[in-house]
Amino acid sequence: MAGLIGLDWGTSSLRAYRYDGTGRIAETRARPWGIRQLPAGGYDAALADITAGWPALPRLACGMVGSRGGWREAPYLDLPADVARLGDALAGLRAADGMDVHLVPGLRDPDGPDVMRGEETQLLGALALQPELAAASSFILPGTHSKWAVVRDGAVCGFRTRMTGELFAVLRQHSILGATGVEADDDDAAFERGVAAARDSGAAGALGRLFSARALMLDGALAPASVSDYLSGLLVGEEFRAALADGLARRDTPLQLIGDAALCERYRRAAALFDIDLPPPVQDAAARGLWRIAVQAGIVSEEIHAC
Amino acid sequence: MAGLIGLDWGTSSLRAYRYDGTGRIAETRARPWGIRQLPAGGYDAALADITAGWPALPRLACGMVGSRGGWREAPYLDLPADVARLGDALAGLRAADGMDVHLVPGLRDPDGPDVMRGEETQLLGALALQPELAAASSFILPGTHSKWAVVRDGAVCGFRTRMTGELFAVLRQHSILGATGVEADDDDAAFERGVAAARDSGAAGALGRLFSARALMLDGALAPASVSDYLSGLLVGEEFRAALADGLARRDTPLQLIGDAALCERYRRAAALFDIDLPPPVQDAAARGLWRIAVQAGIVSEEIHAC
Incomplete structure (x- = not known):
């Protein structure tokens, strides 16, 4: 069976997406198990639970799970970063169930220096959903630590x-x-x-x-x-x-x-109030980015819909 | 006996200065009794203790003691403020010992809006100590809430x-x-x-x-x-x-x-690092400002030293 399990695994929450072979999201699950509040049994237990009953599919995770204090460190990738460079830079680990978990690296802007982890996947997901923004655009990812990122020619080339x-x-x-x-x-x-x-x-x-x-x-x-x-x-x-x-x-x-x-x-x-007319936000950017990176890295091959 | 008792009474501390009739500081005392940590008996008890044994002299206080949450409110005076306007704007109260305590008002910059309370006395004290700064200068009063103030023609005309x-x-x-x-x-x-x-x-x-x-x-x-x-x-x-x-x-x-x-x-x-050569800070600015304002307000009359 073709498909992918995508994991958006941050400090305070974990979301899992099960994709079919065409990249469509078949099911989404959420748990409160961020890397600072794991269940007994740790990462392996959290993973087993959130994927319970799902088929044995390739797994790709983004976010703080790949930080120094996470499951395993996926070292930061220096800018500029497009989907090809990110797909080539995945880290990985072998889970207790005997299967791999691939990890998306965070990004490092040497000019700051500054770092992001998780947002890089949302940015690539947004570009997949709105390819007209790939040539030249800026993104705002509001939050506890808001990120402002600049994209040129499909690559993240700066952020703060x-x-x-x-x-x-x-x-x-x-x-x-x-x-x-x-x-x-x-x-x-x-x-x-x-x-x-x-x-x-x-x-x-x-x-x-x-x-x-x-x-x-x-x-x-x-x-x-x-x-x-x-x-x-x-x-x-x-x-x-x-x-x-x-x-x-x-x-x-x-x-x-x-x-x-x-x-x-x-x-x-x-x-x-700055005379800027902002469109509504991109939704499901992380889910789309995980799929996009997985395809790029060859973890899954995208099937063509039978028409 | 001529002289003055000056009180620099803030949120977390109280300092008292006893001046002789020429404005010289004869004695300084300090207590931890800011307006948020008064002794049993409150303001009157704090005042009685810190002035124990001192002669019955006129008393002038600056700082948060004159705030809305203090002993009595001395309403803010709008800029520009020089020593004449401040001296005319004193508030006062009758203490339990039957004598007055005069209160220096804080300053309000309507352009902020912004407010200070206590620093106005330090600023006037600094101008008394360094009259060459009265024409045009800026002051920095670092602290929990740092103040930057602009002085022109002897008056505080703006601050942040x-x-x-x-x-x-x-x-x-x-x-x-x-x-x-x-x-x-x-x-x-x-x-x-x-x-x-x-x-x-x-x-x-x-x-x-x-x-x-x-x-x-x-x-x-x-x-x-x-x-x-x-x-x-x-x-x-x-x-x-x-x-x-x-x-x-x-x-x-x-x-x-x-x-x-x-x-x-x-x-x-x-x-x-900004290529600005800052001289050492003004010392005892509050003490000097209290005396200066008291003289201006006619609470004390400055004696001329016998030579």
């Missing part, structure tokens, strides 16, 4: 990690910006006000505007319950301001989101 | 709060940048490398470089024990980069530090 999600969380939980005395309310206007403050911060940038979230509150100009959305807008807006300043995003090149719909929607609203 | 110290602490204690697995070591070269990374980040700014502290470590290019100093350099360097970008500091205007000697020394080292 921004700690937006983590920074937001630690500032809200542990800094004076979280000391509002009230629960946060959704406030779209406060979010957009934060985006605008970042946009208008000029070359000085929005890091020096963090305290405005508190000063506006003390001033009675921002409701305590809205400080959270203002801060979120400030940090997301700063991503756009900085990316436009250093060329990670360009107004003459398509910009595309990849990721969770609700989070991406915030980025679309922020983009609008 | 930067959360450098607090940001450094929360990132080290609660983010992945603290997850180095080792104790931090002093590493001047790592500090300077961080400063240079901020300086060279251009208009994009150093917020997007935070993750480099981790990426360099993963890359083997930064020792885990040096991540802390690199991050410190990045954040301090970003203060200089941004201040030069938005005019809070200008290369044609004197720039002066006020504050703790060890912390200020880090700022001097950072400044050197």
Whole structure:
């Protein structure tokens, strides 16, 4: 039987895709077993469980499972990286069930230096789904550690990690910006006000505007319950301001989101304040990327549909 | 008996100065009784203790004691603010001992908005000590919430709060940048490398470089024990980069530090990487500012030394 099992295995979650021989996803499963919260029995037990009842198919995994602290390290591949170079650079291990698990390497930008692991597979998946972006485009992958990536001629040729999600969380939980005395309310206007403050911060940038979230509150100009959305807008807006300043995003090149719909929607609203009309995010990019890399590496051969 | 008791009363500490009639400091005392950690008996007990045995002199206090959450609120005074306007804007309260405590208001920059409380007294003290800076200068007051202030014609005419110290602490204690697995070591070269990374980040700014502290470590290019100093350099360097970008500091205007000697020394080292030669910090600025404001407000009259 032809097909593939793809594993998107991160720090806090594990998703498995079973593909038929044409690359169609026949079944998807999810477990909370990120590499920091494995079940008893570790990686082998997690793999056995999430693939229980599935046929013995080739297996390809991306994400933190291939990091130094993961199952086995798949060393970073230096940029530029297209699907051919990634397909040639897979690492592998023999699981307890006697079969191989192939591992997609992360990418390293020597100019940062900067690293990504997992996002490279989403980027190649997005290019497979939207091949018109392969010539020249930029991508945003929002999250705890947001990535902004530049693609030229089908290859990832530069990227930057921004700690937006983590920074937001630690500032809200542990800094004076979280000391509002009230629960946060959704406030779209406060979010957009934060985006605008970042946009208008000029070359000085929005890091020096963090305290405005508190000063506006003390001033009675921002409701305590809205400080959270203002801060979120400030940090997301700063991503756009900085990316436009250093060329990670360009107004003459398509910009595309990849990721969770609700989070991406915030980025679309922020983009609008920069006069950028962002299309809806690419869905299932990791699943598509795993298949694409597996085909490239010869782990599976794509069947032609019988018509 | 002529003289004054000056109180520098912040969030985490209380300092008291007893001045003779000429403004000379006859005695200084310090207690850990910031407004968040008062002794039993509260403000009155703290005041009675720190002034025990001192004569009944007029009392002037600056700092968070005059904030909304303090002993009594001394409302912010809008910029521009010189010693005359501050001296006219004192608030006051009657303590349990039956005598007044005068309170210096904080300052509000309506353009931020931004606020300071306590630093205004240090700024006026620094101008009293170094009157040659009154015409045109910028000041840095490093700390948990660093302030950069612009002085023109003897008045504070603009300022910006930067959360450098607090940001450094929360990132080290609660983010992945603290997850180095080792104790931090002093590493001047790592500090300077961080400063240079901020300086060279251009208009994009150093917020997007935070993750480099981790990426360099993963890359083997930064020792885990040096991540802390690199991050410190990045954040301090970003203060200089941004201040030069938005005019809070200008290369044609004197720039002066006020504050703790060890912390200020880090700022001097950072400044050197921007080709700015910062003189040693102003000492005892708060004490000098309290006296200056008290004289201006007529709380004390300065005696002329008998020669």
